[in-house]
Amino acid sequence: MKAITSRDNPLYKRLKALAGSTAQQRRSGHALLEGLHLASAYLDAAGQPETCVVTEGALRHEEARAIVARIEEKRVLTLPDALFGQLSSVVHGVGMLLFVEKIEAQLPARVSTTCVVLDGVQDAGNVGSILRSAAAAGIENVFCAPGTAYAWSSKVLRSGMGAHFLLNIFEEVEPAGLIARLDVPVTITDSHGAKALYDCDLSGQLAWVFGNEGAGVSQAWRDAVTHRVTIPQPGGMESLNVAAAAAVCLFEQCRQRRAS
DSSP states (O other): OEOOTTHHHHHHHHHHHHHHHHHHHHHEHHHHHHHSHHHHOOOOOOOOOOOOEETTTTSSSSSHHHHTTTTGGEEEEOHHHHHHHHOOOOOTSEEEEEEEEOOOOOSSOBBSOOEEEEEOOOOOOHHHHHEEEEHHHHHEEEEETEEESOTSSSHHHHEEETTGGSSEOOOOOOOHHTTBOOOOEEEEEEESSSSSSGSSSSOOOOOOEOOOETSSOOOHHHHSSEEEEEEOOOTOOOOOHHHHHHHHHHHHHHHHHOOO
């Protein structure tokens, strides 16, 4: 294995710039996958990374060694633990990071199966959690409208826990263009004048639209809506976190499909 020992190494400087800036990650078309779980999920789904960076300390960890053994030796670089710490955003992690190209999917001409639309969901943790729920619920396509947190940022990847490699994720998708491609009813959550989620027939194909944490769903989607549902909250809270609401909706649909 090759070793990087200096912070002046060109590759190390590039990785450090990417680790410190979501904007840089977006422009580069690359992603940094930190940790053993993400590394293993990527290898299972997509094959070899461009580069695997692993600390000398991690190589004493049995699971880390097993992952490194799956990667071509020419792609593996070792780093001292102190240098890796300047790339890491994980506290007490096992020092491993994959440098990979973002997986690009081609926007479908028509959308005829259940999908998720993130309409300006700004919090990276919420985006990652929704992606994780969508993947667990068997959804294939997630469309991110402008204003949504960058799906391949380090924080979203950590929250997604490998969901990225089970989904087709489309970013910067304008509502008008996507609405024109939909062959499924548009469904939003709405706390005012909507039908209770559990009283709705959700067994068919739907486009679930989850909106901005503060402003909710944008007007373009409100104009296109077919179903408005509300999640009963007997405890009296005004609203749920958007990621929690998405999980409730997606798994109520799963429950109804299983029962039908």
